[in-house]
Amino acid sequence: MPKRDSHIKSYKLKSGDTRYMFHAYLGKDPISGKMVQITKRKFATYNDAKDAYDQLLAEGIKNYIKPKQKTVDDVYNIWFPAYKETVKESTANKTAINYKVHIKPWFEKDYIDEIDTAKFQAWVNELYKNLVKYKEVINRFGQIYDYASALGYCKKIYNPVHAVIIPRKTKKHRRDVKDNFYTFEQLQDFLTVAKKQNYRSYTYFLLLATTGLRKSEALALKWSDIDWSNKTVSVTKTLALGIDNQLIVQTPKSLTSDRPIPLTENMSNVLKKYRQKQKSLCPIIFHGISNNYVNLSKPDRWLQAIYNADKSLKKITIHGFRHTYATLNKDQQRTDVEAVMGHNSLEMTEHYTHATNDGMERIRDHMNSLNL
Structure with a gap:
């Protein structure tokens, strides 16, 4: 008769029937570090108790201990x-x-x-x-x-x-943006009103429309980012909302967002005039009263003030000025336009150097010809 496992013990019920039990040590709980010892009772036969004991040891502590529940x-x-x-x-x-x-x-x-x-x-x-x-x-x-x-x-x-089943498309109605841009004539009308309404707003929206800058890129600009000799502006940063919606300055959206952008002759002159009108030594181009960066919602208020000044103007969003720039350059080489706008794609990465070296002047010449 094979030797019985000493961990399996027999005991008597009040009725006189025999039952079996065991006491097993499984190791330490990996979370609490406490020793885990298990006692199991009420097995009808020795073999039942032995099978349960062996299975517990084989599975180990990880399968026996339920992790502490977390919400x-x-x-x-x-x-x-x-x-x-x-x-x-x-x-x-x-x-x-x-x-x-x-x-x-x-x-x-x-x-x-x-x-x-x-x-x-x-x-x-x-x-x-x-x-x-x-x-x-x-x-x-x-x-x-x-x-x-x-x-x-x-x-x-x-x-x-x-x-679960994840639907392919949202049911939420998307904003219709197919007409979210100005034609050349519509842009001229807008800029005429903007110039009369507020010179800072005029400068800001002219910059967006003639460079393709994103709203947050333009707001992050400092005067030191402008190369007056070569008439370019360097995009090296962007405004964003950080933790707890605090305004922060961070790197641009993508690798190709960090880029030089050509300024038109008129844009360069407007920026110089705007700087003279500021009468401030603040290094930030579009700064607030306290000489800090303005909130990201500020340009929306500038835009609304212009629309309030002339109800006949077509209304577009801030991002619509970036679309306007792309529309004004629709007949130019696509890689040239994408390089200036900082689009991020495999094709853009491959053509980036060529486009910024050669295409920048083609874009500048075209935008100068529009005389905006």
């Missing part, structure tokens, strides 16, 4: 500090806002290892009805879940993002 909010607060070090501050701020507005209200107190698939699908359905960039928010939730999985707070084989 979605708990995991986010662990994940976000690490995540924000891997992206631009403006991107981190956008992620924080998306979490606060779109994820936290639904899942804040839910344990991350108990996410209900039906609830997650309902959340996805609401997102795509009301948000254009809904997939961005869903993907962020997926990152949070994967991080929880890596920390042992939920099963690695299951991610709710992969378990």
Whole structure:
């Protein structure tokens, strides 16, 4: 008869029946560091107790100990500090806002290892009805879940993002932007009103329309960014909203956003006149009263003031001036225009050097010919 395992003990019930039990040491809890000892009772036979004991030892502590449960909010607060070090501050701020507005209200107190698939699908359905960039928010939730999985707070084989149906397109009505630009004549009318209304606004919008600058790139400019001899402006920074919506200066949107841009003869002269009118030694071109950068919403107020001054003007958005620049240069070589505008693509990267060296003068000559 084979020798019995000494860990398996027999004991008597009050009825006189025999039952079996064992006491097993599985090791240390990897989270708490405490020793884990398990006692199991009420096995009808020795063999039942022996099988259960052997299985426990074979599976080990990781399969026996359930990780301490974390809510979605708990995991986010662990994940976000690490995540924000891997992206631009403006991107981190956008992620924080998306979490606060779109994820936290639904899942804040839910344990991350108990996410209900039906609830997650309902959340996805609401997102795509009301948000254009809904997939961005869903993907962020997926990152949070994967991080929880890596920390042992939920099963690695299951991610709710992969378990639901994600619609291809948003149901939210997109703004119609196909007409969000000025023709040459419409731009002339706008600039005439702007010049009379406020010279700073006039300078700002003329700069956008004749250079293709993004709103935040123009607001970040300093006088030192202008090369008066070569009549160019260097785009090396952009304004953005950092953590807690604080205004910050950061690197441009992409690799090709850091670029020199040709100024027209008139644009150069307008900037010189504007500088004289400022009567300030502030290094920032479009500065506020306190000689700091103006808020990103300021140009919208400048634009509205111009439209209020003449109700007959066609209304476009701030970004529409960038579209206007592209339209004014629609007959120029595409790579030249993309280089000046700082578009980021494989083709743009391949042609960037050639376009900035040769195409910049072609663009300058064309824009000068418009006499804006």
